[in-house]
């Protein structure tokens with residue numbers, strides 16, 4: 001309960017709880033936080049969502065939707081010191097960081113928001129009651145201490161993945177493993193878990209068993225909130241999540257309406273994965289060979305001249321009766337919830353994974369980095385709601401990758417088996 005009534009003699013005072021939400025500035029972190037803001041506000045709390053100008057501009061749809069619903073949610077916009085930290089001007093979101101080397105600068109620039117945020121929160125009325133901040137914003141703990149209020153850590157990973165990561169760091173598992181080919185196991189993990197020894201792989205289930213273990217091992221309380229995506233009751237608020245879609249949503253839905261139920265495969269790798277041209281061509285040829293209708297999202301950052309030329313010189317023409325390409329940002333939830341969708345080829349980001357599970361769409365798993373490989377284990381081995389495409393290695397975030405990790409034949413095979 002977020003709003004309480006206090007009886008004081010004949011008068012009654014209403015206490016409004018004011019939550020301050022501080023997401024990491026990456027779409028996979030911001031989107032579930034905007035859903036959380038909505039849920040808290042619907043329960044009677046006041047919510048302030050901390051952001052920066054470039055990210056605020058991407059939240060127009062969310063702001064309009066909460067305003068229309070009359071929900072007490074405000075954006076607290078703080079200038080972001082990109083240039084001071086050696087980042088390109090306006091680089092305010094992880095999907096804008098040009099190379100992996102600059103990630104550290106980005107995290108430090110986020111940390112520089114500590115003083116401005118503290119100053120801004122001191123002036124808030126009603127005063128903040130609780131800070132909920134991304135696990136990466138450790139520095140918000142100091143602000144909460146100064147204000148004398150609790151800080152809850154928001155971790156966008158599932159507990160399966162978080163527990164694996166906790167054990168990995170607690171036991172220094174990666175340091176002990178000497179051989180890169182070594183398969184490492186996780187002592188104390190409630191179900192057997194073995195993963196290849198690659199630092200990017202070893203970070204991360206529905207979920208009780210793992211929550212109990214997590215609480216026991218860390219000595220901390222875990223609240224599992226979600227699935228956040230289910231807070232949406234209509235298409236318009238679904239469509240308002242994240243960036244503005246780069247195509248006409250009605251046209252996309254109309255196209256899906258023209259397809260048989262559960263016939264279309266949706267291919268999208270979230271907000272951060274960048275796919276090299278050779279890999280994109282290989283993926284496209286696999287999709288073409290499968291003869292399955294598809295929606296394929298090619299992110300703006302992956303639009304190389306080579307890929308554009310290949311798409312324009314025949315591919316789009318050859319698949320025009322059954323393929324839709326979205327260049328940029330797709331209204332993912334609207335698409336996943338459409339009855340024509342029969343499969344989701346995904347990078348196994350946790351938001352995408354849980355959205356697919358909630359929409360009852362089987363997955364073709366194609367993890368790239370971070371905890372995505374652990375999420376794949378959950379989906380394929382434990383939940384059995386997906387098939388692996390068969391990734392050969394880790395694709396580093398924001399780094400060039402010349403190798404093809406998945407062949408067209410692997411795409412063809414996985415798409416053919418997705419609904420089995």
Ligand code: UDP
Nearest residue numbers: 028031270271272329330332349350351352
């Ligand atoms: N998303 C979207 N359209 C896109 C790409 C991503 O709506 O074109 C949303 C997707 O529905 C999910 C989030 O962005 O809510 C991506 O989060 P996830 O954890 O799956 O991956 P990340 O982007 O963090 O790698």
